[in-house]
Amino acid sequence: MTYPRIILNKGKEFSLLRRHPWVFSGAIAKKDNNLQDGDLVEVFSNKQEFLGIGYYAGGSIAVRLISFEPTTIDEEFWFKKISKAHEYRKQLAILNDQTNVCRLFFGEGDGVPGLILDYYDGHVVMQAHSWGVYLQKDNIANAVKRVLGADLKSLYDKSAETLSKHFSGKTENSFLLGSGGEITVKENGNLFKVDYVNGQKTGFFIDQRENRAWLGDYCKDKTVLNTFSYTGGFSVYAAKAGAKLVHSVDVSAPAIELCKQNIELNHCANHEGYAVDTFDFLKDKKDVYDVIVLDPPAFAKSRDSKHNAVIGYKRLNVMAMKLIKKGGIIFTFSCSGVVDKFLFYNTITAAALEAGRDIKVLHYLNQPPDHPVTPFFAEGEYLKGMVLWVE
Numbered sequence: 001m002t003y004p005r006i007i008l009n010k011g012k013e014f015s016l017l018r019r020h021p022w023v024f025s026g027a028i029a030k031k032d033n034n035l036q037d038g039d040l041v042e043v044f045s046n047k048q049e050f051l052g053i054g055y056y057a058g059g060s061i062a063v064r065l066i067s068f069e070p071t072t073i074d075e076e077f078w079f080k081k082i083s084k085a086h087e088y089r090k091q092l093a094i095l096n097d098q099t100n101v102c103r104l105f106f107g108e109g110d111g112v113p114g115l116i117l118d119y120y121d122g123h124v125v126m127q128a129h130s131w132g133v134y135l136q137k138d139n140i141a142n143a144v145k146r147v148l149g150a151d152l153k154s155l156y157d158k159s160a161e162t163l164s165k166h167f168s169g170k171t172e173n174s175f176l177l178g179s180g181g182e183i184t185v186k187e188n189g190n191l192f193k194v195d196y197v198n199g200q201k202t203g204f205f206i207d208q209r210e211n212r213a214w215l216g217d218y219c220k221d222k223t224v225l226n227t228f229s230y231t232g233g234f235s236v237y238a239a240k241a242g243a244k245l246v247h248s249v250d251v252s253a254p255a256i257e258l259c260k261q262n263i264e265l266n267h268c269a270n271h272e273g274y275a276v277d278t279f280d281f282l283k284d285k286k287d288v289y290d291v292i293v294l295d296p297p298a299f300a301k302s303r304d305s306k307h308n309a310v311i312g313y314k315r316l317n318v319m320a321m322k323l324i325k326k327g328g329i330i331f332t333f334s335c336s337g338v339v340d341k342f343l344f345y346n347t348i349t350a351a352a353l354e355a356g357r358d359i360k361v362l363h364y365l366n367q368p369p370d371h372p373v374t375p376f377f378a379e380g381e382y383l384k385g386m387v388l389w390v391e
């Protein structure tokens with residue numbers, strides 16, 4: 001099948017030839033004036049060489065490529081894409097007898113910008129971040145059914161929250177198959193209640209699975225503070241690893257409620273949850289904690305807010321470094337895509353200087369393989385963290 005053509009300016013094909021899937025509006029020489037947001041298009045170089053197929057959007061990223069080969073975008077196309085993502089995770093045994101939750105499809109990392117599929121023990125939550133992906137919803141749903149077969153218990157479309165304001169009003173979150181909402185999943189043998197209908201994002205922050213396991217190694221007999229705890233992912237691992245006391249802090253009361261339930265579900269004690277602002281909570285807590293987790297929400301969602309985000313990360317880390325006990329451990333993260341790892345590391349350096357504490361970097365942390373990063377799309381590496389030892 002053929003789609004309307006977009007012709008690029010001279011020399012603008014190189015990033016696509018390097019398999020970076022975005023076409024910026026300034027790279028376009030010619031396009032059909034009737035193109036609508038979400039339309040499928042074929043992209044050609046100025047010399048009329050085929051480069052790929054993508055979906056059009058009116059913004060500064062004008063096209064996002066979903067295929068570098070000529071093809072027809074139908075159910076079969078989606079079946080192949082989602083099968084490939086599923087096979088990759090199977091090969092890495094990400095789902096196993098200890099873990100039944102993972103990201104099944106991660107946007108560009110799996111070859112389709114704007115598509116997220118999260119798997120919760122057979123319940124799949126879909127989030128389309130672009131209208132072009134959303135328009136393919138039925139094909140995607142059929143493909144997911146074919147890939148997972150009898151393993152699929154429900155499929156929930158939660159795109160109203162991820163589409164831009166202009167489009168989110170045109171859709172409502174709904175079940176495309178089955179029903180559900182509140183379930184219990186297992187991650188590295190730990191149990192978590194997940195409310196994927198009412199919870200944040202798709203219900204659980206699956207991207208911290210490996211980092212939570214690392215945290216356990218530092219928590220035996222320690223006093224641990226988990227800030228921005230959400231439903232207690234890090235808290236449960238700390239408590240199960242034998243922490244003396246775990247404090248969870250999140251501004252969301254429902255998150256703290258679920259956090260407490262998750263602690264109980266895992267038969268842990270010595271935990272207290274606080275539904276308050278982290279910055280307020282930290283003010284008077286000097287020399288209480290041996291281990292502190294700092295996992296704030298993305299302080300920067302766009303380039304414009306990068307500077308303020310850096311100030312926010314610095315302020316938070318200065319506070320934690322000043323109050324932690326001698327020889328304490330800080331797990332510090334940023335999930336802002338626009339704050340790259342070098343900027344984040346420099347921010348941590350600046351924080352240590354301001355706090356007047358010597359630090360050592362024990363580990364660099366990142367996102368797990370079910371949130372794959374390809375060298376063709378460095379922007380996909382959004383989660384970065386460090387384990388710090390504070391003198």
Ligand code: SAH
Pocket residue numbers: 200204205208227228229230231232233234249250251252255276277278279295296297
């Ligand atoms: N570490 C968590 C995920 C954190 S997501 C996990 O492993 O599951 C970020 C969390 O920060 C959200 O739950 C949000 O409610 C919370 N949050 C945002 N601003 C906050 C603030 N100022 N103080 C405390 N919590 C905040």
